[in-house]
Amino acid sequence: MVPPATPSDINVGSSGRDKTFVSDLGPLFSNYELGAHYDEMFESSARPRAHCDALVEELRAGSQAELGQRQLEADKAFLTQGITFTVYGDNEGTERIFPFDLVPRIITAAEWRDLERGLAQRLTAVNLFLKDVYHDARILAEGVVPRDLVQSCRHYRREMRGVHVHRDIYVSVAGTDLVRLQDGRFVVLEDNLRVPSGVSYMLANREVTKRVLPGLFDRYRVSPISHYGQALLATLRALAPPVAVDPTFVVLTPGVGNSAYFEHAFLAREMGVALVEGRDLLVHDNIVYMRTTAGLKRVDVIYRRVDDDFLDPLAFRTDSHLGVAGLLNAYRAGNVSLANAIGTGLADDKALYAYIPAIIKFYLSEEPILPNVETYLLGNPSHRRYVLEHLDSLVVKAVGESGGYGMLIGPHSSAAEREGFKAKILADPRNFIAQPTLSLSCAPCFMDHGIEPRHVDLRPYVLYGDRVTVVPGGLTRVALRKGSLVVNSSQGGGSKDTWVLED
């Protein structure tokens, strides 16, 4: 079902080649090195891609000092807006901004059309899959997806079996991680189907970029993204239980201590709905209420940014103070809708990921528009044998981890690290997958010594209510350390504005 890749699919980077630099573009670009990866800006050492001409021109019109000034303005804007995270273990409560890069990443209209179709197809199939797995389990009966893989998944919720989810929409908000390979194709690296975060950075990056590079906007037709809040609200409205005439929506946050709290408050404000914590809610007779100054008010739709585990101490983790006792029963009774539904984490399990192309074919009878990355499941003996022999060229990931933790990047690892991982894999093979080390594409970034390429990925945000919509843009995350492939903010990554051009 998932054939092992041949070693020729594996790219181990461009070591040993002669270095190629961009030529004749002046001092700002003198450190711009091209390699085996796909470069988002340059077609060759002598030529920018057609849609990047104006960007190159605009950047060349500035100097290092002048761009540095704009970078300072941008950083200050993030600080004043309070878009920061707290550095732990510091009594002063030092707050830092997430690193932001000035230079926007540009995606053409044609590229975007394919992405949009591919993302819609994928989310449609995932929802059909979740409905099926939690009801008839046809796909398991036919052996397309192994039953034990589903049932051994940590995020599979047997409490959801046979539960009717309004309109069968399980995942209404998804954030899909894409990377671009050498040939310029986008592939899906990961689906985030539980509580994907980062959309506020997509929006904040745009606002700040508009402020510091207004001249550049003038030279492009950039699709607006500021309607995301309205689109999200429309999505939630589509999910409201039919009994609710004038539904009340809330955003449920773990609280101000959560690293994504800024985003929760931001989205509540953009939608004009209340931001609640578990302690603001209570369940009585299977109806959810919030405690207001005017008494208790019924809640109909919860956009929850709290993980399944913490949602309801009666049903899941009993030590959770973040959730609402009785919420699962209110949900099962159909008195409240949750976005996303409970148990969607099954479909973004890193091992199940390998089956998404098969899932698309099974439910939609279509070929997947967006390909997957070749994935080895270490629970499978033949895959495991191959992976253990090639640890130095593969990336190994723990299926339950996110944020770039629990990962082995073969080509950048030591023999001792590989031995350590081997032991972990053998102890619990189901918990690991392996993928070839990908050559992520590079986008131009403003660094200390001019414009230099850095590896990037792309996370567009996909909404599913009355229909699937993708706000034209996404979060481009950047590995700011030279040569690094890890874009996660917890690991020294930053982000930049992402432009989708209009025709």
Add this chain to the structure above:
Amino acid sequence: MLLSRVADSLYWIGRYLERAERTARLVDVRLDLGLDRMSNAGGWDFARLYSMVQLDEAPSALNPMALSDTLVFDPSNPAAVQACVTAARENAAQVREEISTDMWEKLNALFLSLKQARAEGGWSVRPHYIFRLVIDGIHLFEGVTDETMGHGEGWQHLQLGRFLERASATAALVDLHFRRELILPPGHAEWLGLLRSCSALEAYCRCYTADLRPERIAEFLLLNPEFPRSVRFAAARVESALRAISGLTTGGAGGRAERLAGRLHASLDYGQVDEILSEDPHVYLETISRYCAQIHGAVYQSYITYPIESALPA
């Protein structure tokens, strides 16, 4: 209709900022008076100041700048300016979706500039500027609040916190100057200090000329209906905020908090300064403080921590 938790946070933003502004003003005036070295003035007399901000520790009065540092930056002092601004900001961060972006950014900017001033040090060479920074920052926040936030229930909770804090703190400050054992002769520089600490000097002079007489000062700070820092004015605002809140939540049925506020306001409306001073002013002023504490408790009972059983549908 507001989440109870949100109403509570807004109320505390109002209280903390009022407190921060008051402490800043008190210390600023105190340092300034100390420089004048008037023959009849207490010079660096921090005793009143310390009891005003409820610090037990007797001031050692060796270095006035070090003392003022305690009142501005000492993290262990809950009445310190920075602690109040930080607490207000933390509350604001928890109700980011209820307040306007401008409000948040102004408050955050004040927090950041205080932090920067402390990190850079050297503010104590010209301390006036840091107090100006705080007072201006809070005025800016209040102006932006009035102009960018709807004057609905949330705004009323901000007003409630601000004016309740003001009523009780002004009463306490007046009390410190009118206790029998503490009272000073007319014309003493402390009277000037008292008026300036309430930014009331100019307004007082316009009303009574620059003739600083204790009974007139008491009348002005307690009973003046027009001056926004008088106790009577603050009580009127507390009452109107509570009336607006009950109108928006219980349909105007009122409640204990509204009744208490009305009674407090009425006692000030019909108060006479000679009566207050001829009896024990301390008793009168303590009654005001007690009313303020009871109003606070009643607000919590009606809107914030009411028992759930009473609110469930039958």
